[in-house]
Amino acid sequence: MRQKQSAADRTFTVFAHTFILLFTLFCVFPFLLMIIGSFTDEGELIAHGYTLFPQTLSLDAYKAVLQSDVLFNGYSVTIFITVVGALTALCISAMLGYSLANKRNVLQTPFLFFCYLPMLFSGGIIPFYIVVSQWLHLQNTIWVLILTMLCQPFLVFLLVSFFRTIPEELEEAARIDGANEMRVFFQIMIPISKPILASVGLFYALSYWNDWFMGLMFVDNEKLFPLQLILRRMVSNMEAAKNLIPASAAIAVTPPTYGVRMATTVLTIGPIVLLYPLLQKYFVKGLTVGAVKG
């Protein structure tokens, strides 16, 4: 039943809408600026900086960027590590999560402790660096970008708390019907865990897509640079380049450097933004299950 709203209530509703609208605009604004910037004519960018309503549009930045081998190469590296990494990571985490959540696992407590401790106490980046480069000799391989990020404790525990919500009877019934461990996992657990698997998979895909730190630490070979690292170098190189070119000559430089920066950024975030609306409903659901159940 709906009641008539008092004046105070109406004011409050208006305030709530305005607040959310303003915060939404605040969140979107930088993206708009960036996308519009990437389509703005270079001369205008130099003269006025990035604006929301440019006078002249131009595709020059994208034309320049799409011809670049470096970016193409970065795309292949990033797509490879995202697909291979996220799928492997999801498999490993789902199996670990199932095993940790299973009441029959007699080693549950020690296993859980073994996975918890790294969340609380770590060796820090120096020992990590030495282990990866001096012991495992993974530097300058594509595997260092994949292996170092295969398991995130937080995501494993999202899975554990989800598997714990599945009634035990389901598993017992399957066993009585003669299903073995593998069948229980693949034919019962995996299908009913789709929402959580989708959100954990999205999180893994995101962290692989967005990673630059492992690349920065362990990769010198430009052929193995993921997209984000290329973008990072563009931020610092542009700075360096600007210091080298005298201020008077800056106008004479023809390549659309400002636009290129924005176009590259847009292309770097593009695919993830396209994937996100598809998976958003799973992701909200998965996250709330994990958060509420601890």
Next chain:
Amino acid sequence: MQYQLNANKGSKLKHIIRNPFLYAMAVPGLLFFLVFSYFPIYGIIIAFKDYNFAKGITGSDWVGFRNFDYFFTSDDFWIILRNTLVLNMLFIVFTTVAAVMIALMFNEIRNKYFKRISQSLIFLPYFMSWIVVGMIVQSLFGGEEPMINTWLQYLSLEPVNWMFESKLWPYILTVIRVWQGAGYLSIIFLAAITGISEDLYEAARIDGASKLQIVLRITLPLLVPTIMIMTLLAVGKIFNGDFAMIYAIIGDNSSLYPTTDVIDTFVFRSMRQLHDFGMSSAVGLFQSIMGLIFVITANWITRRVSKESALF
């Protein structure tokens, strides 16, 4: 073949042998932690050594606490410790306040399309890499003619040399942090609000409470435990400066170090530029131990507030 549903205490080994798959499934994950988390923990002894690449971890000479002395007595120590704590406090307070506001106001919105679209857009920044954020910040504040200054001119205000004004950056970083994280955190608060019993609202409405009263007297008080827990969890991580964020935004701009250099960026720099592995790991160890103390304390308090929500 028979499957045991429950194991007796004495037959653990038997249970493992009979159900190899259940245990084998955990192996790849456990192996990952062993190699990438436990081996580095062993490597902590570098903090007590004069690390030499050729000699390796075990072969390097012991130096006792010299690496720690060097760090604790330097001026940098207090600066980076203060920056780490101050920045994290700013981030926690403002992100939490914004997220609670978003959740409370969001709950008042009935229009399905407005709700769905605004929610998607509010989460969006969380999905960006810090490099992308760094690029945006760079184009707003960097360069010879920062865009922010163009806007300031419209408002006839003095332009600011952003890249040298270290005093302003704690605030700028806080705004960026709220932009990036508040929408994400608000999901958890929204979930908690959904859990509040409808009866309470019904009763309040019958008693003639206004919307504002309902929010302030019912929703907000019932949200307090969740807010406390999320805050405690964040406080537990207060010694970990957000390396990725600060490094991607500040980079090697040393004129901003006085207010933005945190433990993690300091450690990374000492490793990359000074190659001082001993001192860097000593700093890292200090950070890990302080972090551990904070997490355990925060968890202990969380347990007393709500047992369910505690981490362990």
